[in-house]
């Protein structure tokens with residue numbers, strides 16, 4: 628029995644729910660139908676954040692606002708056109724600008740019209756007015772601080788300046804081996820030259836003071852040219868062994884040779900090349916013998932040609948050549964190669980010259 632009653636009440640409850648639901652649906656569709664018939668539309672108008680619900684049969688936004696005595700001035704910002712058609716659940720947002728007093732970098736306060744609600748958005752507005760300048764809030768002031776009409780806002784300007792500067796790219800020096808030149812000789816195969824680059828720099832000023840400068844672009848306008856130095860690897864031709872003076876003097880004594888006199892002369896070195904003897908040189912000495920190691924050029928008024936000599940550090944030689952610069956107490960000692968002459972160690976060096984008998 629109780630089970631039956633229970634079932635009955637469940638059926639009844641379901642029936643009641645169904646009736647309520649049906650009635651509600653009927654009412655809803657009825658009111659929608661009524662709104663459609665009469666043209667009544669619900670909408671919200673939000674003025675400076677204040678929201679109000681309206682119902683209207685007006686066709687356009689302009690008609691509706693005029694009917695409600697809501698004036699929209701030229702400075703006001705409205706999110707819809709005045710002649711836009713009113714639709715159900717429309718939201719008309721009207722923001723009236725207000726005045727705040729803005730001081731930049733501690734300067735005097737100037738009036739700025741805005742309808743933004745925070746300092747951060749005011750900064751965006753100011754930045755849009757002048758793209759070259761950005762702003763920050765002063766220390767301890769949040770950019771989310773709410774703006775109120777008439778309030779003072781202190782800002783710090785952030786500006787950037789770009790400029791270019793030219794920098795030198797120093798050339799590098801490369802050394803290469805060359806068997807065209809003797810060991811110890813160097814030759815410049817290519818002169819180096821510096822390159823150039825133009826760097827675009829950016830300086831940032833905060834509150835009018837320079838805070839940082841950094842490069843934003845770099846452009847090489849001239850490439851450096853490397854200097855190439857050739858390092859001689861050519862081995863000098865072997866020279867006859869030069870005996871020490873004492874050995875020679877001993878040898879002279881041993882062989883019964885003796886010397887008549889010793890003169891201290893200023894010694895230089897040369898070879899038969901055109902650099903040493905001029906471009907017309909044929910390698911033949913004034914006395915007609917070939918210029919080679921063992922030949923000395925002298926002033927024949929001091930030492931007659933054909934005189935056998937012993938020169939300290941050089942060895943035996945014969946006075947067989949002359950030279951335009953070889954005057955008086957000068958002696959020019961011949962070597963087989965230019966390299967050997969260069970490295971002989973004689974450069975107007977005082978030497979003892981033994982005049983052999």
Ligand SMILES: [Zn+2]
Pocket residue numbers: 897898899900901902903904964965968
């Ligand atoms: Zn030479």
